[in-house]
Amino acid sequence: MSFETLRLGEALIARPSVTPLDAGCQALITDRLKPLGFECETLESGPADFRVTNLWAKRTGRVMAGQAAPLLVFAGHTDVVPTGPLAQWHSDPFVPTHRNGMLYGRGASDMKTSLAAMVVAVEEFLAQHPDPALSIAFLLTSDEEGPANDGTVIVCDALKARGEKLDYCIVGEPTSVERVGDMVKNGRRGTMSGKLTVKGIQGHIAYPHLAKNPIHLLAPALAELVATVWDNGNGFFPPTSWQVSNIHGGTGASNVIPGTVVVDFNFRFSTESTPEGLQQRVHDILARHGLQPGEGYDLAWTLGGRPFITPPGTLVDAVRHAIRLETGLETELSTTGGTSDGRFIAQICPQVIELGPTNATIHKIDECVPVAEIEPLKNIYRRVLEALAA
Numbered sequence: 581m582s583f584e585t586l587r588l589g590e591a592l593i594a595r596p597s598v599t600p601l602d603a604g605c606q607a608l609i610t611d612r613l614k615p616l617g618f619e620c621e622t623l624e625s626g627p628a629d630f631r632v633t634n635l636w637a638k639r640t641g642r643v644m645a646g647q648a649a650p651l652l653v654f655a656g657h658t659d660v661v662p663t664g665p666l667a668q669w670h671s672d673p674f675v676p677t678h679r680n681g682m683l684y685g686r687g688a689s690d691m692k693t694s695l696a697a698m699v700v701a702v703e704e705f706l707a708q709h710p711d712p713a714l715s716i717a718f719l720l721t722s723d724e725e726g727p728a729n730d731g732t733v734i735v736c737d738a739l740k741a742r743g744e745k746l747d748y749c750i751v752g753e754p755t756s757v758e759r760v761g762d763m764v765k766n767g768r769r770g771t772m773s774g775k776l777t778v779k780g781i782q783g784h785i786a787y788p789h790l791a792k793n794p795i796h797l798l799a800p801a802l803a804e805l806v807a808t809v810w811d812n813g814n815g816f817f818p819p820t821s822w823q824v825s826n827i828h829g830g831t832g833a834s835n836v837i838p839g840t841v842v843v844d845f846n847f848r849f850s851t852e853s854t855p856e857g858l859q860q861r862v863h864d865i866l867a868r869h870g871l872q873p874g875e876g877y878d879l880a881w882t883l884g885g886r887p888f889i890t891p892p893g894t895l896v897d898a899v900r901h902a903i904r905l906e907t908g909l910e911t912e913l914s915t916t917g918g919t920s921d922g923r924f925i926a927q928i929c930p931q932v933i934e935l936g937p938t939n940a941t942i943h944k945i946d947e948c949v950p951v952a953e954i955e956p957l958k959n960i961y962r963r964v965l966e967a968l969a970a
Contacts, residue, residue, distance in 0.1 A: 584703070585958045586683070586951065588612070589696035590676035593685035597659050599726035600626065602633040605658035605692075606720055612699050613637050613718065616706050623738060625723075625730035632723040632730035633658075636739070639706075641715040641969075650747040651715040652968055654698040654961070655732065655925055657724030660687040661943050668945045682948040689949045690942040694752025695720070697954065701961035705969075714969035717746075724921050732921040736928050746929035748895045748968065750961070751922045754939035755914075760953040761903035761960060765934035766896055767816055767889035767915040768922055769848045772855050774862065777878045778871065782831075782839035791837040795829050797876070798841055801869035805845075805862065810853055816889050817850030817915050820858070851887045885923030888932060889915065894968070895931040902963035906956050935960070 588608075595603035610620045620637040641649030663673045663686050671677040673686040683693070702716055723731030739746070755765050778798045783791025802824075810820035822845060829841035847858055859881060863873065871877050890896060896913070903911045926932045937957055941947045 582700075582955065585693075585696050585700040585954050588699060589683065589688070589693045589954065590685075592658070592692035592696060593676040593683075593687050594674055596674045597687070597722060598662055599659040600630050600632045600723050600730070602658050602722035605695075606633055606635040606722070609695065609699055609718070609720065610635065610637065612703065613639075616703065618716075618718070623735055625734045630726075630730070632721065632734075634722070634731060634735050635718060635720040636735055638717040639715060642711050642713045644713045648745075649713045649715045650968065651717060651745065652965065653717045653719050653746055653749040653925070653929065654702070654752065655719040655749055655921060656691050656695050656698070656752040657721050657731070657921065658692070658695065659722040659725050660690070660692075661725045664945055670946055673947070678951065681951055683951050683954070684946055684948040686947055688941075688947050689754045689937055689939060690947070691752045691754060691936055693949050693954055694754070694936040694957065697958035698750075698752060698961055701958045701965060704958075705962050705965040709966075709969060712965075712969040714965065716965070719749075719925070721921065728921065733924045736924045740928050744928075746925070747931065749922070749925050749929045749932045750895075750899070750964065751920055751925070751932065751934040752936045753920050753922075753934040754936040754942055755934050756936065756938040756953075758938065759907065759909065760937050760957050761907045761909050761911055761935075763912045763914050764899060764903075765915060765917065765920070765922070766891070766913045768885070768887060768917070768919055769817060769850060769915060770855065770887035770923075771884035771919050772847045772849065772858065773882045773884065774845050775880045776843045776845065778841050778843070779876060779878075780837070780839055780841070783837045785835045785837050788837065793837050794841040795838065797871065798843070801866050801871060802843070804865050804869070808861070808865070810847070810858065810861070811850060812852065813850050814852055816891075817852070817887065820847060820849040820853050822847055849887060851889060855881075855883050855886070885919050886927075888923060888926035890931045890933055893931060895933055898964050898967040899933055899935060899960075901967060902960045905963055906959045
């Protein structure tokens with residue numbers, strides 16, 4: 581058993597890279613990639629008080645029969661979420677620690693172990709195949725756990741402007757449930773939020789004829805929004821969901837009719853719906869209940885990401901085969917969970933999947949990953965490289 585992946589993972593965990601800090605993680609990875617022939621480029625973005633570090637590193641493969649080698653991108657993030665109360669951790673979150681077969685530390689599962697496994701997998705692959713008919717790249721950011729405005733999306737925009745062609749991408753998100761490789765994400769739902777402000781007239785609660793209660797105005801429309809079936813999903817996605825996250829109305833006094841009510845809501849939507857179509861349906865429902873934009877309400881939309889799907893094909897088949905060879909598991913394809921940077925990469929890459937370690941402790945106190953998962957994860961990545969280069 582090699583300890584290279586474990587040691588690199590520990591070195592990454594030891595760097596306190598809370599968003600947007602990279603804390604030298606990408607420099608450490610660059611130092612491993614440059615001797616392998618990677619051209620490494622750092623792209624910084626964001627204001628001075630939220631400076632984001634991004635890395636694009638590429639090694640061009642051998643041309644065969646006049647055709648450029650296909651490009652496989654390993655993507656991920658070096659930033660981690662805040663630790664939470666340090667007193668509740670059983671060991672320093674930025675001192676990699678072993679207990680009972682687990683490696684503890686912030687980022688152990690999400691997702692520094694994946695990054696280490698990717699790097700070592702590439703090192704081992706190139707040692708055996710120094711001139712493969714496969715180009716390999718790394719796309720890393722320190723702004724995935726934060727607002728994600730200056731991270732992967734910036735790099736993708738730059739690559740698109742250059743005409744860079746991406747064929748396959750593996751994002752190292754922790755997708756496994758019980759055992760490494762038992763689940764991969766071959767797509768994600770879209771996410772879109774709305775902030776709805778319904779306007780009324782504030783007044784004394786004993787004189788309702790002199791006021792207009794916006795909560796009462798909203799209630800019938802809200803009931804219809806809750807009951808609406810937006811779509812039925814498909815073979816890859818569950819039905820689109822609409823959920824209220826916050827409602828704010830009133831002054832805090834019991835004898836005042838409020839002047840406005842504000843509702844925050846979110847769609848998690850499948851490929852059966854579009855952002856434009858969902859927006860129009862919301863406006864239509866409000867109109868049916870006597871609410872008109874401008875005079876009756878304001879509605880601000882935020883599109884967090886469009887849905888994407890990678891059906892079974894070259895990349896999915898390679899990943900399934902690699903997992904089967906390494907673990908004996910028949911992996912489950914899933915689109916559940918939240919969003920990832922895959923939503924940006926899928927806009928310029930036709931085949932994107934997410935594959936990483938078990939995710940039971942991500943973002944938690946005492947985040948950890950089973951040490952026994954680390955080498956198999958690295959071997960799965962290496963086997964995918966071998967399959968795509970064949």
